[in-house]
Amino acid sequence: MLQTVQKAAQVLRLFTPQQPEWGVTEVAAALEIPKSGAHALLRTLAAEGLLQRTGNGRYRLGWTLFELSQTLLDSSALLRAARPIMERLVAGWGETTHLAVLVDGQVLYVEKLQGDRALEIVLSGVGKRLPAHCSGVGKVLLAHQPWENVLRIVETTGLVSFTPNTITTVEQLRAELERVRQQGFAYDQEEVMVGLCCAAAPIRDESGQVIAAMSLSVPAYRFYPNQQRLTTAIVDAARRVSEELGYYQEDWAWGNGKRSKSRSSGQATSVLT
Amino acid sequence: MLQTVQKAAQVLRLFTPQQPEWGVTEVAAALEIPKSGAHALLRTLAAEGLLQRTGNGRYRLGWTLFELSQTLLDSSALLRAARPIMERLVAGWGETTHLAVLVDGQVLYVEKLQGDRALEIVLSGVGKRLPAHCSGVGKVLLAHQPWENVLRIVETTGLVSFTPNTITTVEQLRAELERVRQQGFAYDQEEVMVGLCCAAAPIRDESGQVIAAMSLSVPAYRFYPNQQRLTTAIVDAARRVSEELGYYQEDWAWGNGKRSKSRSSGQATSVLT
DNA sequence: CTGCGAGTTCAGTATAACTGAACACAGCCA
DNA sequence: TGGCTGTGTTCAGTTATACTGAACTCGCAG
Incomplete structure (x- = not known):
């Protein structure tokens, strides 16, 4: 390894x-390795463009990372x-939508669009991470992971409490993820921030794997009166994205199993060719 | 190393x-290493989130790179x-501006804003690379590198010719870079694409190092009539960015030596305290 | 069913990386 | 100005790492 x-x-x-800037000694202390080792790592990474040296011998992230990210x-x-689907969602509701993926057991926000009616959500932000057990997108993403993975994540990061509503026990989480998986969406009812709710739904790629989650965040006082409409809106939007990615769900409301056939191009594997 | x-x-x-997708065997062939070695590299990078495994055992770039890029x-x-300065430039001229850095001897475009009067420049693009010897930003960036670095770059990548005007000999390049360094800006006179010219200027950080270059790209028939105004515009814009970064040039038109003092905040090192 | 090609695993060996002390250099305080 | 503490940097010896190449598994196609 x-x-x-x-x-x-x-x-x-x-x-x-x-x-955003680290010196040799700091890195050595952070990784608990000798200075010379840290030096070698930094030098090599800088030579490869993943880091850049500042004038005074310290290091910052290098532009190659920007290039790789653009390629990604x-x-x-x-x-x-x-x-585009998020934009329509925002235009229709005036609220905030998030798009997130799971990385290293945490939620990484990939896109965030704010509506004109939306309140500023300072915690989330493009490129920022949050724990997965509290947010709507986080619960959706965890729900479609093997339970052993979830356990490993919980054991390492713990179940940090943000509000009185935050899930804090493994048993609660297990039950909630089970429900989320079955119903195909998740709610965040003031679990990360008092007064903020959201509805979230999974996005699947052409193989049926859940690769991301989308959410619509709403102030609590506007959430409960519109819960039903919100749910169908986000589920529908996420389904449209999934279809754009080549996923076509078998029969809605029952089967979460295998895929039947993609309606997208570039997919003609099995039968004929 | x-x-x-x-x-x-x-x-x-x-x-x-x-x-954007590589398998173990392909990587092994590309790096000329045994399959098992490539496998170990890919597995490790995927475990660290720098790559992600697709369902069929192939690999794509991982979201951690996006996160790192956002941090950068x-x-x-x-x-x-x-x-903002590029936006004003575009608003005033209606042409296209580029912001680029030098990475690995090549020009990496970091930002690109198109004006309404501009022609579509398909070669450049955010996150894309181009050789440095032909474009305006490239010549600016090379001009402020040690000549030995430039030589090394030229020896590895060569002086590829895009148009009849492209610099193709080391002697030409040496003379051009000398001029660019002294006058403080560079022109691209249809050297990368026939009919396209640009003026480019260096951007310095608080230590006086050239860390980026900015350019204004213009169709040839609009370039020559406005060359003087274009030049002062881009030089002025780049200077304003440099000042924003904490650079204050000593006396314009002569000294390119040491800095005198920054007008930016967070800089009170020497005399008192 | 068989063969090819993919990704994956493993044990032994060669070599690459780690260690820790010495060096060079800058800034700061006396 | 002159040491002093804190950087980043270098180097040679030793350890433990990563590389090798063949064997294995799996999926697909003939």
């Missing part, structure tokens, strides 16, 4: 908006498919 | 918009400082 590469990745993950976005159909 | 990390970075750089953009003052 190439420990050297693991360490290099650890180094990259040290760089955050809070501390360019080659990923997800954002291209989701953005 | 941690060869394992170098190989890992090589693997990442294999992923392009043209081929968030912590880099460059784009934040440049964007």
Whole structure:
């Protein structure tokens, strides 16, 4: 499992908006390795363009990461498919939509569109992470993971409490994820922030795998009166994105099993050819 | 120089918009290493989130790269400082502006704004690379590199010819870069595409280092009549961005030496305290 | 059913990476 | 100005790492 590469990745993950610049000694202390080792890692990463040296011998993230990210976005159909549908959602409701993926057991926000009627959600943001057990998108994404994965995640990150409504026990989480998987959507009822609710639904790729989740965030006082309409709206929007990605659900409201056949192009594997 | 990390970075750089998905065998062939080695690299990178496995055992870029890129953009003052000034430039001229950095001896486009009067420049694009010897931004960036670096770059990538005007000999390049450095801006006179010209100027950070270049691209028939005004416009815009980054040039038109003092905040190092 | 090609695993060996101390350099305080 | 503490950087020896190449499994096609 190439420990050297693991360490290099650890180094990259040290760089955050809070501390975007690191020196050799700091990295050595953070990873608990000798200075010379940290030095070698930083030098190599800088030589490869993944980091860049500042004048004073410290390091920042390198532009190659920007390039790779653009390549990712360019080659990923997800954002291209989701953005117009999110825009329509925002235009119709005036609220905030999120698009998120699961990375390393946490929710990574990939896109966020704010409506004119929306309240500012400062916690979420494009490129930011949040724990998965509390948000709507997080619960959707966890619900479609093997339970053992969920357990591992919970054991490492714990079930941090944000509000009185946050899920804090494994048993609660298990039951909630079970329900989310079966009904095909999730609610966040003031679990991450008092006064904020959301409805979220899964997005599947052509193989039927859940690769992302979409949500519509709404102030609590506007959520409960419109819960039903909100639910169908987000479920429908997520389904449309999934279809754009080549997924076609077998029979809605029952089967969450195998796919039948894609309506998208570039898919002619099995029978004839 | 941690060869394992170098190989890992090589693997990442294999992923392009043209081929965003790689299998073990393909990677092994591309890097000329045994399959098991490629397998270990891919597995490790995927475990770290820098890659993701598709269902069929192939690999794509991972969302962690998106996260890192967002952190880079968030912590880099460059784009934040440049964007409004580029917008004003576009609003005033109706042409296309580019913002680019030098990565690995090539020009990496970081931002691109198109005006309403502009012609579509298909070659450039955010996240795309081009050789440095032909474009305006490229010549600006090379001009402020040590000549030995430039030589190394030229020896590896060569001086590819795009149009009859493209610089193709080292001597031409040397003279041009010398002029660009002294006059503080560069022209591209149909060197990358027939009918397309541009003027470009360097952007410096608070230490005086050239970290990026900005350009204004114009059809040839509109370039020559307005060359003087274009030049002052782009030089002025780049200077404003540099000042935003904390650079204050000593005395314009002569000294390119040390800085005197920043007018930006967060800088009170030397005398008192 | 068989063969080819994909991805994956494993044990032994060669070599790459880690260690820790010494070096160079800058800024800061006396 | 002169040490002093804190950087980043270098190096040689040793350990433990990563590479090798063949064997294995699985899916698809003939």
